[in-house]
Amino acid sequence: MPVVGDLRVLLRLTDFRRLLTVRLLSQCADGVYQVALAAYVVFSPEKQTSPGAIASAMAVLLLPYSVVGPFAGVLLDRWQRRQVFLYGNLLRAVLACGTALLILASVPDWLFYVSALSVTAVNRFVLSGLSAALPRVVDADRLVMANSLSPTAGTLAATVGGGLAFAVRLVAADSDAVVVLLGAALYLCAALSSLRMSRELLGPDPEQVQPRLGAALASTARGLAAGMRHLAQRPSATRVLAAMTLMRFCYGALTVMVLMLVRYAWSEGQGTGSEGLALLGIAAGFSGAGFFAAAALTPWGVGRFGPYGWIVACAGSAAVLEPALALPFEPAPMMIAAFVLGLTTQAAKITTDTVVQSSVDDAYRGRIFSIYDVLFNVAFVGAAATAAVMLPADGRSVVLVVTVAGLYAVVTAVMVRWNRGGGTS
Numbered sequence: 001m002p003v004v005g006d007l008r009v010l011l012r013l014t015d016f017r018r019l020l021t022v023r024l025l026s027q028c029a030d031g032v033y034q035v036a037l038a039a040y041v042v043f044s045p046e047k048q049t050s051p052g053a054i055a056s057a058m059a060v061l062l063l064p065y066s067v068v069g070p071f072a073g074v075l076l077d078r079w080q081r082r083q084v085f086l087y088g089n090l091l092r093a094v095l096a097c098g099t100a101l102l103i104l105a106s107v108p109d110w111l112f113y114v115s116a117l118s119v120t121a122v123n124r125f126v127l128s129g130l131s132a133a134l135p136r137v138v139d140a141d142r143l144v145m146a147n148s149l150s151p152t153a154g155t156l157a158a159t160v161g162g163g164l165a166f167a168v169r170l171v172a173a174d175s176d177a178v179v180v181l182l183g184a185a186l187y188l189c190a191a192l193s194s195l196r197m198s199r200e201l202l203g204p205d206p207e208q209v210q211p212r213l214g215a216a217l218a219s220t221a222r223g224l225a226a227g228m229r230h231l232a233q234r235p236s237a238t239r240v241l242a243a244m245t246l247m248r249f250c251y252g253a254l255t256v257m258v259l260m261l262v263r264y265a266w267s268e269g270q271g272t273g274s275e276g277l278a279l280l281g282i283a284a285g286f287s288g289a290g291f292f293a294a295a296a297l298t299p300w301g302v303g304r305f306g307p308y309g310w311i312v313a314c315a316g317s318a319a320v321l322e323p324a325l326a327l328p329f330e331p332a333p334m335m336i337a338a339f340v341l342g343l344t345t346q347a348a349k350i351t352t353d354t355v356v357q358s359s360v361d362d363a364y365r366g367r368i369f370s371i372y373d374v375l376f377n378v379a380f381v382g383a384a385a386t387a388a389v390m391l392p393a394d395g396r397s398v399v400l401v402v403t404v405a406g407l408y409a410v411v412t413a414v415m416v417r418w419n420r421g422g423g424t425s
Contacts, residue, residue, distance in 0.1 A: 006145050006299065015137040018196045020150055022085050023130050025193055027154040029089075029186035030123065031161025033096060036179040037116055039169060039277060040103060042259060051391040054256055055384035057113070062120075062377040076366030077223065081129045081202035082194055088126045089191035095119045096184035100177040128373050130154070132365040133202040135357055144299055147353045152295035152346060159288035161186070166281050204363060227367030230360060236307075237359040237368070239418055243311055243411050244352040245375045250318070250404045251345045252383030254326070258283055258334065260395030266331050279331070286335045290342025297343070298350045307351045308419035312412055314344040314351075319408035322401065329396045 011017050041057050076084065099115040131151070138146045165179045172178040231237060262279040301310040318341060325337035352372075360368045390400040 007149055010138065010142065010146060010149060013138060015197065015201060016146065016150075018193070019130070019133060019137050019202070020153065021193045021196075022089075022190055023150060023154045024157040025186055025190035026085075026089060026126055026130075028157040028161035028164075029092070029096075029183045029190060031158035031163075032165040032179060032183035032186060033099075033119060034158070035162045035165035035169075035277070036099075036103075036176045036183065038259075038280070039165075039179070040112070040176045042263060050393065051256055051260055051384075051388040051395075054259055055381070055388040058381050058384040062381050076125065076129055076132060076370065077204055077363060080199050081133045081204075081366075082197050082199050084125050084129045085194040086191050088122045088129075089187045089194070092119050092122050092126075093184045093187035093191065095122070096180055096187060100180040100184070103177040103180065124370065124373055128366060128369040129202075131353060131357070131369045131372075135362065135365070136201065136203050140358070143357060144302055144350075144354050147357070148295045148298045148350050151350065151353060152291050155291045155346065156288055159284055159291075162284055163281060166277055169277070204366070223367065227364050227371065230364045231368055231371065234359040237356045239415075240307065240311065240352040240355045241372060241375060243315070243415055244348055245379045246407055246411050247315060247318070247345055247348050248376050248379040249383045249386075250322075250407050251341060252380035253387045253400060253404055254322075254337075254341065255380075256384050256387035257326075257391060257395050257397065257400060258338070260391055260393070261329065261334070263395070265329065265394040265396060283335060283338045286338040287342035290339040290344075291346040293339075293343045294346035294350060298347045301347065302351055302354070306419070307355050308415050310351050311348050312415045312419060314348045315408050315411040315415065318344045319405050319412055322408060323405040326401045327398065 011020075042054065095115065095118045099112070099119065102112050102115050134146055134150060135143060161183075165182065168182055169175065169179050231241075259280070262283070266279055298310065301313065304310075305313060321340050322337060325333040325340065328334075356368060356372065357365065386403075387397075387400060390403070391397045
């Protein structure tokens with residue numbers, strides 16, 4: 001398979017291999033932690049989960065980063081990224097242990113959300129830093145390949161982490177606290193693995209690093225404004241970010257729908273506990289297979305159609321196949337839909353990552369990728385809120401499925417127009 005050969009080429013690069021190790025461990029821990037949260041919030045037998053409850057949980061966990069995210073980017077462009085991976089993952093390990101204690105103590109939901117919010121807050125720095133650091137460990141000719149394999153490998157690691165969490169939960173008698181502690185251990189491993197890289201390797205360059213936190217915070221507003229101006233001067237990056245944000249919205253709305261289907265429509269006993277999590281795990285597995293397929297196909301697709309053309313192909317395929325597979329509201333076609341949407345969404349994201357990385361200067365990458373991350377969060381929370389309005393209790397909504405198909409069609413049409421207008425030139 002070409003993707004195996006591409007991975008072999010990249011793994012010969014020592015620095016890429018070490019950065020990839022940090023990503024795999026970090027995102028595997030994320031997968032473990034996220035499954036523990038889902039099990040506690042969505043699948044606990046004593047909780048009567050609704051689309052509105054899911055939307056509220058997503059808003060609590062993600063919306064604050066609409067404010068924090070860009071400021072994190074300014075700091076990423078001043079802090080050494082290796083140190084962000086080291087101290088960020090150490091902090092997450094400690095905070096995750098605190099989450100486990102709160103689960104055991106059966107505290108009120110708001111206190112649990114504060115703890116979870118603290119862990120995911122640090123995640124903004126780590127994930128944005130991983131994307132911003134990638135061009136420092138591969139050359140320009142291999143950047144598309146690296147963007148196909150590195151983030152996708154991280155997503156697959158998160159999927160594996162979710163499966164591992166499910167297995168541990170079965171062995172540990174449905175103990176969400178034990179699963180969270182496993183995530184904490186993996187965060188610790190990610191922190192230690194970052195020590196294999198030098199402090200200066202991942203940038204930014206020493207003359208761009210502002211060591212004093214107070215000085216960095218004082219320049220945050222100016223730095224953010226400069227980053228936005230820089231992005232506005234890069235229409236290629238702006239356009240693919242807009243398309244990716246809308247596709248993320250579609251993916252988020254369908255995620256909430258699947259959560260409700262596995263919770264109530266597809267399982268006896270209201271899909272609680274292990275039964276509902278097993279169905280969700282299967283759906284996540286199909287989606288993960290789509291991510292892997294995206295990594296294999298995207299270098300070819302971008303080379304054959306160009307970045308805009310490849311996003312057109314992804315969005316157009318989703319516009320046609322999503323309603324055909326989702327409208328029966330049955331598990332088998334919905335699993336195929338999970339594969340298709342995993343493929344198209346991840347393929348578009350890989351393309352977007354590459355366009356953004358190649359369009360913006362290194363001194364601004366941290367800010368731009370933090371803005372990118374914020375767009376992801378806002379789109380996902382907005383999708384959850386929209387789904388909460390449209391979805392009935394069992395998750396079956398023709399209106400939602402048709403609306404999502406229409407949005408995919410809009411992305412397709414707009415990207416076709418931009419592609420004809422000159423592509424990414």
